[in-house]
Amino acid sequence: MECMSEDPQLFTSKNFPSLEEDILYNLLKRDDLQIEEIVAWDFLINWGIEQISGLGSDRTDWSEDDYEALKGTISQFIPLIRFMDISPADFYDKVRPYKPAIPLHIYEEFKEFYYKKTLSKTEILPPRIGKLKIESNLINSKLANIIASWIDKKDLNNISSSDKYNFDLLYRGSEDGINSKSFRVKCNYRGSCLVLVKKKKSTEIYGGYNPIGFTNSNRKYPASDSFIFSFENGEDIQNMKISRVNSKCINYAICEQHNNGFNFGNTFYFTGGHVFFGNSDIYDNIGNVSELNMNPIPEEIEVFKVTCVKKK
Template identity: 35%
Template structure:
């Protein structure tokens, strides 16, 4: 029979962490602006990372060993250290991005138990957040040796929706291991010839010395590409390509293939029943979905954030009507200018795309809440300005609670001289639209990667549009619409 008293043990060890009398290690974090004290024996036995670090560090004159981890935030490291000592991690009220960063820190400090637990938690409970930040996360996790469950989770999504990665702007920066993990899948839903095209595109992008014109390539150029793609080429299903595809796509690059393989491909096209020496991989499986009965194609929704009812309500506010427009009589059309999930979340993208558009509505979907907030700018934005306040009596900001029209909040400008701030060119790398009491901002130049968008309680506008006491927030998507009169 065993009597276990882990709770008390955990409590005592955490108390040891706060005891400043007997430490022999200092860990400096956050660009050396914050520091923590600890005990070498605890760190060594709980983390192989710290064991290796401490073995290679000489103590100072006070017999203290100093570890510098400048890139780790103090908030994250505090949680890591309390886990090391007490085996407890409190994630209540933690934002999803914080949990993600904590998982990466746990992996960096070789805390396998914590890292695995957080990885499983992400897959089981944070799927929507992962999908929203998909490309960023996918590229990053394949730069690490661990996170196999997360890698498989992401690949299971990509094989069904390959454009998420293959058609992204940063496809060619994909890690080789990530590309191989995809093209080796039997269920990757892309035509084989397109997979070949993507592999060639990726391979060429890895070698800046290749001439831009394929006709100018030398034997050495083809050898360079062959070496770059040596781990990828065996996963192409050559024997399931048509003769036209072989002639138009494969033959121009035949010099990167082994001679026997190229010979076997041609033989198979002419005499498909004759055995070849090369390995014939099976064809990729096509996911069969039952097609619905042929009907009229449904109209594509104009927005992924608001409904037609919301558009009618916003139109009512623009015209300062007391009676809300109906779906059949509101006079404006909402023309999409920008969508974050389509065009990207960099602040500079906002200025480049929305420059010169007057009568525009900005809509944000707040992360981990049911809020939709936004603002109306009747004047437009100018990306070439040196920064100035725009004066208008017609701007307003608003909140749409859980898509519920009756619970909407309208806040009209009360200080017209501070209605809208047009950011200067130097600030546009971080700043988005600014309505005085409500603005978009990102230190990381991506509105979804930090908690820097902001709403405050009424200074330049009439009413607070958020009930939350926490003024800073992140978003999962945003849209900008130009408001124009419908053709009658």
């Protein structure tokens, strides 16, 4: 099954329409299925048509009973399709024509998503993680994929799979020492970086994206793409929070100081063996990400060099 999920050409194979139901179900359920979501949808429709004797691909010849037959054939697979990862144009051209074969409440909810960008009330699966991998002890590939979407400035309602970024481990506090000096030795002048922090006696993960990297200077840097975030734990995709730079405070987004490890606008910073959350207006709604004026002792800190390997 894992080999099948890594070979998108299987979805265009002549033998694929004969795939057994349980195999197809488990394949579409996989988060690491490495195909575009619209390709998965196209295949599901074609597979469903092939299962119905005498049903051709020309919809102009279909009756209401034909649509009902298709609906009955593919209904169990519909919740496995990540409709939110399908573009509005593809939804209109390739999903909308099969509206009679889709449960009405699911169709209407996702239509509302495309019009209003409101999240579906139906339980939805997370974006597929594609080929994105991260060598982290704190978060899994799903959360790394969410962070990659945030780097692309996609909001919580528009997360999609991405393999355009590499996350290369630079620093791990439990191995390199949880102190500012070790942090600087490993992370200075390495380009864009992702910081992850887990505090002691908690499952919560905090982090920040520094698009300009860390230097050995004492000054403030503008960084309009910087953001701070939190997860309930290393696998949580329901309670994630993000705080982006206030548009009026971009010039103060990154504060470089010798005695600090990282410092996101004096809002989220590491110094003296503690992580601090300050009451600053440089990042919007920081109170949503963390309790203010908190200074937890970190159990672990990880830093990754972020490299774009594909054009946006």
